[in-house]
Amino acid sequence: MNKLTAADTLRLSIPERIQLVEDIWDTIASQADVVELTEEEKTLLDERLNAYHQNPAAGSPWKTVYQQITRQHGV
Numbered sequence: 776m777n778k779l780t781a782a783d784t785l786r787l788s789i790p791e792r793i794q795l796v797e798d799i800w801d802t803i804a805s806q807a808d809v810v811e812l813t814e815e816e817k818t819l820l821d822e823r824l825n826a827y828h829q830n831p832a833a834g835s836p837w838k839t840v841y842q843q844i845t846r847q848h849g850v
Contacts, residue, residue, distance in 0.1 A: 789850050
């Protein structure tokens with residue numbers, strides 16, 4: 776298998792890089808049980824989940840956030 780470097784990824788278009796990140800994330804998510812969080816990370820996640828439960832309307836749906844990001848970067 777050829778090793779992919781950061782320089783290699785810069786030759787990809789933005790949509791290709793986004794797809795690469797999504798593909799990589801999918802491989803990580805499929806093995807999420809082997810990823811261990813620190814106590815600080817667990818605390819932060821708990822705080823964010825509590826904040827969401829206190830005010831679910833404060834955030835933005837993923838679709839909206841994604842559209843804003845891709846519009847800003849001309850994707």
